[in-house]
Amino acid sequence: MIDQLKEFIAIQTIAHDKQSNEAGILFIENLLTPLGFEITLEGNSKYHQPVIIAKHTNPKSDKKIVLYGHYDVEKIRKIDEWETPPFEVVEKENRLFCRGIADNKGILLARILAIEDIVKSGKELPNILWIIQGEEEVAGQTPFEIIPKHFENFQSVLYLEETGIYRKEKPVIFYLPKSDERPSFLNGMNKAIYNGEAAFENRHLNKFTTCPFLTNIPSNGYYLGFGPNDFSANIHRPNESMNKDNLFNHRLTFQKFLEWVSQTNI
Numbered sequence: 168m169i170d171q172l173k174e175f176i177a178i179q180t181i182a183h184d185k186q187s188n189e190a191g192i193l194f195i196e197n198l199l200t201p202l203g204f205e206i207t208l209e210g211n212s213k214y215h216q217p218v219i220i221a222k223h224t225n226p227k228s229d230k231k232i233v234l235y236g237h238y239d240v241e242k243i244r245k246i247d248e249w250e251t252p253p254f255e256v257v258e259k260e261n262r263l264f265c266r267g268i269a270d271n272k273g274i275l276l277a278r279i280l281a282i283e284d285i286v287k288s289g290k291e292l293p294n295i296l297w298i299i300q301g302e303e304e305v306a307g308q309t310p311f312e313i314i315p316k317h318f319e320n321f322q323s324v325l326y327l328e329e330t331g332i333y334r335k336e337k338p339v340i341f342y343l344p345k346s347d348e349r350p351s352f353l354n355g356m357n358k359a360i361y362n363g364e365a366a367f368e369n370r371h372l373n374k375f376t377t378c379p380f381l382t383n384i385p386s387n388g389y390y391l392g393f394g395p396n397d398f399s400a401n402i403h404r405p406n407e408s409m410n411k412d413n414l415f416n417h418r419l420t421f422q423k424f425l426e427w428v429s430q431t432n433i
């Protein structure tokens with residue numbers, strides 16, 4: 168995983184950089200296509216960051232999940248404050264430092280590799296609609312135009328956020344809609360992915376701007392969020408980082424999540 172991570176991070180997928188964005192998209196395409204995903208690029212982004220629509224269809228399964236992520240990264244504002252080169256993965260004291268590791272390329276790659284693990288083991292995948300957008304860090308309009316029709320056509324009840332957090336080393340599962348009573352399926356999910364050890368929070372991941380994923384989830388849909396980030400991540404700031412164990416463990420956690428989706432009855 169670490170070599171692929173180095174390669175992905177080195178591609179500087181920031182707004183307006185056509186060549187890098189094309190390379191970033193190709194990197195994802197080259198990983199997902201052999202796993203049976205059908206890829207289309209949509210939207211005429213003025214930032215050269217179209218939306219990747221990746222679909223996996225399994226006619227033998229009626230289970231569905233919408234996944235969300237983004238391949239763009241926040242630009243480097245204060246290069247003097249970076250202690251390591253931002254587009255190189257540098258390991259220090261069990262943390263990985265670089266732009267995009269926590270938001271959100273590290274997680275995106277871990278999830279792709281988890282899917283690869285499932286495919287290689289011969290296990291079934293659910294039907295997957297993966298929205299991988301490119302304008303998260305500039306709050307562009309393209310995803311707002313593209314996402315609604317795909318949600319409408321796919322008709323899923325489960326929608327998974329780009330990442331999530333550990334609070335004091337304990338994993339958290341975010342969920343919505345707001346409710347007094349927690350939906351019962353969440354205990355089964357917690358057991359399946361975190362051995363029942365996660366805490367629940369009835370809210371969404373903090374966002375810097377209005378999110379086209381969140382705002383388009385239908386009223387009968389469940390928003391879910393979990394992932395390897397923590398409060399030392401420095402997202403959007405110099406010295407962005409991720410706990411290495413959390414990231415590597417997320418690969419297995421996400422694999423368990425997809426297996427849970429394939430079995431659950433919601």
Ligand SMILES: [Zn+2]
Nearest residue numbers: 270271303329
């Ligand atoms: Zn993000």
